[in-house]
Each structure stands twice: as structure tokens, then as C-alpha cells.
Amino acid sequence: MLLERTTAQIGALYAEPMAEAQQRLDSLIKPPGSLGQLEEIAVRLAGITGNPRPRLGxxxxxxxxxxxxxxxxxxxxxxxxxxxxxxxxxxxxxxxxxxxxxxxxxxxxxxxxxxxxxxxxxxxxxxxxxxxxxxxxxxxxxxxxxxxxxxxxxxxxxxxxxxxxxxxxxxxxxxxxxxxxxxxxxxxxxxxxxxxxxxxxxxxxxxxxxxxxxxxxxxxxxxxxxxxxxxxxxxxxxxxxxxxxxxxxxxxxxxxxxxxxxxxxxxxxxxxxxxxxxxxxxxxxxxxxxxxxxxxxxxxxxxxxxxxxxxxxxxxxxxxxxxxxxxxxAVRVLNEMASFSEMGLSELDESMILK
Known part of the structure; x- marks a missing residue:
């Protein structure tokens, strides 16, 4: 039955692309997590698609x-x-x-x-x-x-x-x-x-x-x-x-x-x-x-x-x-923002970020 076959095909999110997407987001020229849900969405899309740099068509x-x-x-x-x-x-x-x-x-x-x-x-x-x-x-x-x-x-x-x-x-x-x-x-x-x-x-x-x-x-x-x-x-x-x-x-x-x-x-x-x-x-x-x-x-x-x-x-x-x-x-932030290293800038030290 199509319904049973479909439910059986649904797997888990891909962990490695999510970790890679999160690592990139944390390297961008902003405080980590400062774009809130946009960052969460980008990571989720990486996990869904298996691509650490997902794009929308x-x-x-x-x-x-x-x-x-x-x-x-x-x-x-x-x-x-x-x-x-x-x-x-x-x-x-x-x-x-x-x-x-x-x-x-x-x-x-x-x-x-x-x-x-x-x-x-x-x-x-x-x-x-x-x-x-x-x-x-x-x-x-x-x-x-x-x-x-x-x-x-x-x-x-x-x-x-x-x-x-x-x-x-x-x-x-x-x-x-x-x-x-x-x-x-x-x-x-x-x-x-x-x-x-x-x-x-x-x-x-x-x-x-x-x-x-x-x-x-x-x-x-x-x-x-x-x-x-x-x-x-x-x-x-x-x-x-x-x-x-x-x-x-x-x-x-x-x-x-x-x-x-x-x-x-x-x-x-x-x-x-x-x-x-x-x-x-x-x-x-x-x-x-x-x-x-x-x-x-x-x-x-x-x-x-x-x-x-x-x-x-x-x-x-x-x-x-x-x-x-x-x-x-969210996708554009992940793909189009520059990282500290790409811009030749000093990365933020965790001790400098307000908790």
C-alpha cells in the first residue's frame, strides 16, 4: 500500500551536513546565533536535503x-x-x-x-x-x-x-x-x-x-x-x-x-x-x-x-x-554571508560574547 511504503521511506535528518552548516553559520561575520530562527532553518534544511549548503529552486x-x-x-x-x-x-x-x-x-x-x-x-x-x-x-x-x-x-x-x-x-x-x-x-x-x-x-x-x-x-x-x-x-x-x-x-x-x-x-x-x-x-x-x-x-x-x-x-x-x-x-545567509576568515577579520572570542 502506498501509505505504508511512504511512511517506511521517511528517515532521520542527516547529522553531518547539519553540523557542517552550523559550523559555517558560527564562522560568519556576526555573533553566533544572532540571526536566531534563520540559522535554525538553514541547519534544518541541511539536515533534510543532505547538503550543508542547501539552495532553493x-x-x-x-x-x-x-x-x-x-x-x-x-x-x-x-x-x-x-x-x-x-x-x-x-x-x-x-x-x-x-x-x-x-x-x-x-x-x-x-x-x-x-x-x-x-x-x-x-x-x-x-x-x-x-x-x-x-x-x-x-x-x-x-x-x-x-x-x-x-x-x-x-x-x-x-x-x-x-x-x-x-x-x-x-x-x-x-x-x-x-x-x-x-x-x-x-x-x-x-x-x-x-x-x-x-x-x-x-x-x-x-x-x-x-x-x-x-x-x-x-x-x-x-x-x-x-x-x-x-x-x-x-x-x-x-x-x-x-x-x-x-x-x-x-x-x-x-x-x-x-x-x-x-x-x-x-x-x-x-x-x-x-x-x-x-x-x-x-x-x-x-x-x-x-x-x-x-x-x-x-x-x-x-x-x-x-x-x-x-x-x-x-x-x-x-x-x-x-x-x-x-x-x-535563511539559505542566502548560509551561502552568501562571508566568514571572518574570508574577510581577514579576527573572530569573536567566546569570552567577549554576552551570555
Whole structure:
């Protein structure tokens, strides 16, 4: 099975290139560690790629789209039709991710994994597993077989991009109502209460927020997802696009390509991916801290530090697109800054550096 083969292919970071990258960073004309996370990112890329002087080439953001039966419970102010209606704006370059992806020089890859209606727009990859999930408040979102298939759609998409020469992947999502299953995933895998895991999502007032909390409680009680079995969690309370995004992470890790996590939805996918194969966490970079309640909890659960905090909560991959500039900056620092010896300068003595 593709899923099993892919998880088995994911290895550890390469230690020697990381050590070489760190040694070079420490030799550059600056106090050691003074560029903070940029240095950490550069070392991580060396470990992922096996190259102590990694460079970035082609970039892509994979946006997975799907609908959710749970919208019947009144958990979203936005109508479900917006999922399908928004997709053309991505590819026309006029949505938020269209603008920021273009600025980052990243190609957008839009995948229909489970939109409720046919998506007939040029450029959209039709990988529909089924036309939306079932209502998790009354039963499972999908079958276990459909959960596996959604993951494999993501793996296949990541592999295709890597074969095209992509060196950096970002994640994006589209699916009205998808903060509710993401909250359920956080609660199930992380052991948090529905109140701790559930945020407002899009345009949600206090009344709708309380309804979302009750629906997450109900979904967990009705379905009883097994926290030790990520496939069970995905099938019972997840989403098709969330499964596909988890698959993209696994595919990227197997192909040794760094992957930028976006906001709340994609980090729910990251939790699933790590539950399926813990080693894939080392291949992820957290782009930003979402304004969505629960996102900080997700990142802390995964041990990931966000690069940006702009109180964004749009999704679509917008945070990942912005973080691509910082990943590029990290690589350029490693490759383009001069060392003390290259400049003929005296190196800083450790005793001179403030602790």
C-alpha cells in the first residue's frame, strides 16, 4: 500500500551536513546565533536535503479542497457553496493566496479531494475521493478506506511536484466548515477538551462558537475516535482535504523536501501525519501563528516554532507563502554571508560574547 511504503521511506535528518552548516553559520561575520530562527532553518534544511549548503529552486503551494457534512449543524456562517466558488480565484491569482503565492514565486497546485459539487475549472486537479464528508455530529466522516485514499492523494500530489523539481512545498486548504473537524482532531489526538480546541473560524459570533463546541463534543461522543490510531481519527472526525494535506507532508518527508505548514487546518493535518509517522515532524517548518484559537496549542503539541505572528487566520496557504521569503533568507545567509576568515577579520572570542 502506498501509505505504508511512504511512511517506511521517511528517515532521520542527516547529522553531518547539519553540523557542517552550523559550523559555517558560527564562522560568519556576526555573533553566533544572532540571526536566531534563520540559522535554525538553514541547519534544518541541511539536515533534510543532505547538503550543508542547501539552495532553493522551484517552490509550490499545494491547496487541497473539500466539503464537510457538519455544516448542516450550523457551525459556519459562510454557505458551503463558497468552497467551490473560491477555487477559481486561487488560480486566477486574485485570492489572498494568489497574490501572496505570486509574490513568493510559488506555483499553486489546487486539488479537489472532496468538494461537494463537480469542480469544472481549468488547472484544478480532480482527485475527488467522494463529494464531501458525512456529518460527524451523527456518524463517521468517511470510511477507513476513504481516509487512506485521501492520504494517498496527498502523497501522490507531493511526489508529482518533487519529480517536477520542487525544492520547497507549502500547504494550503479550502473547505467551508473545516475548522470544526480540525478542532475535533486536536481534541482527539492531543487530549484537549472541546472548549480548548474549538475557535471561531470564519465570521463566527459567540452563539455559533458555542454551537461549534457542542458539535465537537457530540462528534467525539458519537464516534469515539481512537487517539492511538490516526486513521481512525481521520475517518471518524476528519476531512478529505485534511487527510490529503497530511499525505502531502508524508510525501514531502519521504522525498526529503521541506514543507511549510500554514494555519489551523494544515496543522491539524500535521498532527495526523506525525501520529502516522513521527519522523515526518523533522521535515516541517511552521510558517506562522494563526489567530485561530487552538493553533498555538497544536504547534506546542508538535514542538514547532512559528516564524511569523501577524494574527492571520485566512488559511489558503497565505502564511506558508509569506514564510517562503524567510526560508529563502535563511539559505542566502548560509551561502552568501562571508566568514571572518574570508574577510581577514579576527573572530569573536567566546569570552567577549554576552551570555
Amino acid at each position: 522551484e517552490k509550490a503551494i499545494i491547496i487541497c479542497a473539500g466539503d464537510h457534512g457538519v455544516v448542516a449543524e450550523g457551525v459556519s456562517v459562510a454557505p458551503q457553496e463558497i468552497t467551490c466558488q473560491q477555487i477559481p480565484a486561487f488560480l486566477q491569482g486574485v485570492a489572498g493566496i494568489g497574490v501572496l503565492g505570486r509574490l513568493a514565486g510559488a506555483r499553486l497546485v489546487v486539488v479537489d479531494v472532496g468538494v461537494a459539487v463537480p469542480v469544472d475549472h481549468p488547472g484544478v486537479l480532480n482527485r475527488k475521493v467522494r463529494a464531501g464528508t458525512s456529518n460527524i455530529a451523527v456518524g463517521p466522516a468517511m470510511s477507513r478506506e476513504e481516509a487512506v485514499r485521501s492520504l494517498e492523494v496527498g502523497i501522490e500530489t507531493a511526489r508529482a511536484e518533487i519529480e517536477r523539481g520542487v525544492t520547497l512545498l507549502g500547504l494550503g486548504d479550502m473547505g467551508i466548515g473545516n475548522t470544526t473537524p480540525s478542532s475535533a482532531i486536536l481534541a482527539a489526538l492531543g487530549g484537549y477538551t472541546p472548549e480548548e480546541a474549538t475557535g471561531r473560524g470564519t465570521l463566527v459570533n459567540d452563539q455559533v462558537l458555542q454551537r461549534k463546541v457542542e458539535v465537537v463534543k457530540q462528534a467525539l461522543a458519537v464516534n469515539r475516535p481512537d487517539p492511538s490510531d490516526a486513521l481512525d481519527v481521520l475517518a471518524k472526525v476528519g476531512g478529505l482535504e485534511i487527510g490529503a494535506l497530511a499525505g502531502v507532508i508524508l510525501g514531502a518527508a519521504a522525498g526529503r523536501v521541506p514543507v511549510l505548514i500554514d494555519g489551523f487546518i494544515t496543522t491539524a493535518a500535521a498532527m495526523l501525519a506525525v501520529s502516522l509517522q513521527p519522523r515526518c515532524r523533522e521535515f516541517m517548518l511552521a510558517s506562522h501563528l494563526s489567530g485561530e484559537r487552538g493553533h498555538r496549542t497544536m504547534l506546542e503539541h508538535l514542538g514547532l516554532a512559528p516564524m511569523i505572528n501577524l494574527d492571520m487566520r485566512l488559511g489558503e496557504g497565505t502564511g506558508a507563502a509569506l514564510a517562503m521569503h524567510l526560508v529563502e533568507a
